[in-house]
Amino acid sequence: MSTELTLPDILPDPTAAYFPNSLPTLLAVTSFLRPSERPPLSVWAERNIVLSSEYSKRATRLTLFAWQREVFDAFTDPYIEDITIMSARQLLKTLFLQCCLAYTIAEDQGPVMIAQPTDEDARSFSKERLAPMVRDCAALNGLISESEKGGNTILNKEFPGGSVMIVGATTAGKAARRTNRIVMLDEIDKYQASVGKEGDFVTIAVEGTQTFIGSRKIIKTCSPTTAGFSRIDKSYAASDQRKPYVPCHACNHMQVLKWAQVKWDTDVSDELKPKTARYVCENPACGASWNDYQRWAACTRVEWRAHRPFAGKAGFWISHLYSPWKTLSLMVSDWLEKYQDPMQLKAFINTVLGELWEDAGSAPDPEVLYSRREDYPHTDLAVIPRNGLFLTAAVDVQESPPRLECEVKAWGRGRENWSIGYYVIQKQAENGELLPVSSPELWQKLDQEVLQALYQHESGRQLPIMCMCIDTGSTPKPVYEFALRHQRLSFGPAGAKIAAIRTVVPIKGNDDPLRVISAVSKENQSVKRQNIRIVSVGTHCIKQELFELLKGVRPRADGKPQPGCCHFPMYTMEYFHMLASETRIVHEETGDVEYRKKPNARNEALDTFVYNRAAAALVGIDRFTEAHWRKMELAVGINVPYSEEKEAEEAEQAAASVDPSTPPASKAPAPAPKPAARPPAPSGPLPPHLQSAHTDADPQRSGLSPLGRGRKFRGSF
Numbered sequence: 001m002s003t004e005l006t007l008p009d010i011l012p013d014p015t016a017a018y019f020p021n022s023l024p025t026l027l028a029v030t031s032f033l034r035p036s037e038r039p040p041l042s043v044w045a046e047r048n049i050v051l052s053s054e055y056s057k058r059a060t061r062l063t064l065f066a067w068q069r070e071v072f073d074a075f076t077d078p079y080i081e082d083i084t085i086m087s088a089r090q091l092l093k094t095l096f097l098q099c100c101l102a103y104t105i106a107e108d109q110g111p112v113m114i115a116q117p118t119d120e121d122a123r124s125f126s127k128e129r130l131a132p133m134v135r136d137c138a139a140l141n142g143l144i145s146e147s148e149k150g151g152n153t154i155l156n157k158e159f160p161g162g163s164v165m166i167v168g169a170t171t172a173g174k175a176a177r178r179t180n181r182i183v184m185l186d187e188i189d190k191y192q193a194s195v196g197k198e199g200d201f202v203t204i205a206v207e208g209t210q211t212f213i214g215s216r217k218i219i220k221t222c223s224p225t226t227a228g229f230s231r232i233d234k235s236y237a238a239s240d241q242r243k244p245y246v247p248c249h250a251c252n253h254m255q256v257l258k259w260a261q262v263k264w265d266t267d268v269s270d271e272l273k274p275k276t277a278r279y280v281c282e283n284p285a286c287g288a289s290w291n292d293y294q295r296w297a298a299c300t301r302v303e304w305r306a307h308r309p310f311a312g313k314a315g316f317w318i319s320h321l322y323s324p325w326k327t328l329s330l331m332v333s334d335w336l337e338k339y340q341d342p343m344q345l346k347a348f349i350n351t352v353l354g355e356l357w358e359d360a361g362s363a364p365d366p367e368v369l370y371s372r373r374e375d376y377p378h379t380d381l382a383v384i385p386r387n388g389l390f391l392t393a394a395v396d397v398q399e400s401p402p403r404l405e406c407e408v409k410a411w412g413r414g415r416e417n418w419s420i421g422y423y424v425i426q427k428q429a430e431n432g433e434l435l436p437v438s439s440p441e442l443w444q445k446l447d448q449e450v451l452q453a454l455y456q457h458e459s460g461r462q463l464p465i466m467c468m469c470i471d472t473g474s475t476p477k478p479v480y481e482f483a484l485r486h487q488r489l490s491f492g493p494a495g496a497k498i499a500a501i502r503t504v505v506p507i508k509g510n511d512d513p514l515r516v517i518s519a520v521s522k523e524n525q526s527v528k529r530q531n532i533r534i535v536s537v538g539t540h541c542i543k544q545e546l547f548e549l550l551k552g553v554r555p556r557a558d559g560k561p562q563p564g565c566c567h568f569p570m571y572t573m574e575y576f577h578m579l580a581s582e583t584r585i586v587h588e589e590t591g592d593v594e595y596r597k598k599p600n601a602r603n604e605a606l607d608t609f610v611y612n613r614a615a616a617a618l619v620g621i622d623r624f625t626e627a628h629w630r631k632m633e634l635a636v637g638i639n640v641p642y643s644e645e646k647e648a649e650e651a652e653q654a655a656a657s658v659d660p661s662t663p664p665a666s667k668a669p670a671p672a673p674k675p676a677a678r679p680p681a682p683s684g685p686l687p688p689h690l691q692s693a694h695t696d697a698d699p700q701r702s703g704l705s706p707l708g709r710g711r712k713f714r715g716s717f
């Protein structure tokens with residue numbers, strides 16, 4: 001008898017029907033897998049699994065929903081090694097894991113590990129899920145002994161031909177390193193980022209399946225969490241990304257159910273709104289409304305469609321819109337209750353819709369920032385808007401490729417600020433390669449083109465940079481050398497202060513959540529650095545302030561002062577991606593705050609914002625009184641204080657509203673500057689550095705073009 005298998009031997013195999021997504025091959029008929037004896041999991045589970053009375057009105061045999069079948073069968077599909085389930089809560093995941101485990105114990109034994117986020121979760125899975133299932137399913141009877149004599153504990157169960165270990169993913173020790181054929185990682189977004197010094201639990205657990213390549217199963221489940229930080233999202237992205245398509249009852253158009261297609265009447269009372277909920281077919285030519293029964297009927301005709309080619313990893317996504325237990329009106333009233341509270345809304349998006357949360361509450365949205373750019377001249381042709389009264393600069397030193405990224409900002413009352421220019425300073429050597437950041441030429445360029453430049457103000461005067469902060473980061477030496485050649489901070493009883501224009505301050509960031517300027521290095525430490533003292537900048541404090549301002553304060557359409565507003569000129573999208581490159585994470589258990597960079601994101605513009613804010617603090621922005629601002633206004637040639645101008649305008653508008661014959665103020669031509677009423681005498685002394693700040697700012701005296709400085713930079717925004 002020939003032992004060679006030929007194609008016709010395999011094709012008519014009756015098990016072919018059990019593998020709807022796979023072609024039968026040699027693998028399917030090896031004696032190791034014995035497929036002819038084993039039905040796919042969906043069939044096996046309906047035959048053998050009994051829903052325990054703890055989870056249904058009475059113990060009852062399991063009947064799967066149409067959309068559950070393909071997910072279940074992935075477990076018994078010999079071509080699938082890795083299964084990712086990114087789904088809404090209480091829809092699929094736990095039942096699936098239970099059935100996989102039962103099948104393994106009864107039919108296809110081997111070592112199994114089930115991981116839960118904590119030891120406590122592991123214990124409750126064992127007691128509340130595993131124990132009732134073993135008790136109620138005849139197929140499992142007698143396979144796991146109740147006593148501890150057979151080596152069985154709550155977290156470790158032996159059965160003929162295998163064992164299951166249930167662990168909390170809190171230590172990557174012995175448990176994670178055990179060799180397993182089946183690894184089930186439940187709720188993986190809740191695992192710690194890295195378990196102590198031992199490394200990542202998920203990576204180690206997956207490594208433990210190496211010896212079973214070809215027959216191993218790795219299952220990862222969770223509802224998604226925050227965009228950029230979700231393990232399950234990354235795992236789903238690496239899979240074939242299957243989505244459930246269902247047909248419209250009216251036009252048969254196949255579609256993935258989306259929350260955006262759930263509509264309700266908005267012109268009725270809040271109480272009535274949920275009652276008007278319906279699903280609207282996404283086909284624009286159809287637009288039929290579906291009621292709950294039509295939606296549920298559509299879900300029985302589900303078809304899973306992959307969005308990427310299959311390479312051993314199957315990924316499934318599903319939301320509560322497919323749930324046979326949820327009516328649309330229930331979901332809409334849930335939404336109406338939660339949508340205004342970011343924390344509750346996040347839970348709804350993650351656990352009901354099964355979608356990622358873009359953490360708008362803790363990271364600025366680059367699209368929004370981009371959309372509110374203002375058209376004022378910047379960078380090489382910069383003109384400082386009227387309310388910007390002093391300038392700072394910040395430099396981030398980057399090694400790869402070697403460059404200095406520099407941003408100049410103008411500051412006004414209430415910490416309102418304007419990005420005036422963003423410069424990427426690089427220099428090529430004769431051989432065409434970029435000069436390293438240690439080369440003096442690069443720093444010379446920074447000096448000439450940014451630090452020594454005068455910047456045009458809308459008033460016609462020109463302003464110098466008051467303070468430039470430079471991150472000492474990983475290459476402190478050239479920063480110290482640069483600082484040595486320039487004006488340095490002066491130290492008095494009140495601490496560090498700026499005593500002259502163009503002061504250069506080497507800084508480093510720390511996690512201080514409360515202070516912008518966190519500390520200044522002691523003099524004895526500075527001896528080694530030729531008396532250069534380093535200012536520690538509270539990056540957490542500044543980022544928190546920045547994120548709140550970016551979220552909550554928008555520029556005014558009339559150009560009037562807007563305290564706290566951050567203004568940006570027409571930079572490219574890249575700038576705003578850098579500015580929004582980090583997300584604030586508050587760890588729920590400890591309350592610890594962490595700023596986490598999004599994967600592969602560049603964050604130089606965020607860093608230069610932070611350093612500029614520190615520079616503004618060193619200039620004194622947090623202590624300035626109205627008298628200081630008024631003096632600075634006079635110094636740039638603004639004679640009418642903002643408060644008087646506002647009063648005059650309000651009076652004008654009030655008059656216009658009384659007399660209908662007067663054209664509205666907005667249509668009138670821009671009023672000529674009013675002759676200065678005597679400016680109020682400033683009541684406080686202006687710091688000495690500000691008194692001298694604008695003395696060389698007269699265009700006649702500086703001899704520079706009043707319309708920009710005509711400088712050219714390689715690579716700026």
Ligand SMILES: [Zn+2]
Nearest residue numbers: 248251281286
């Ligand atoms: Zn339709």
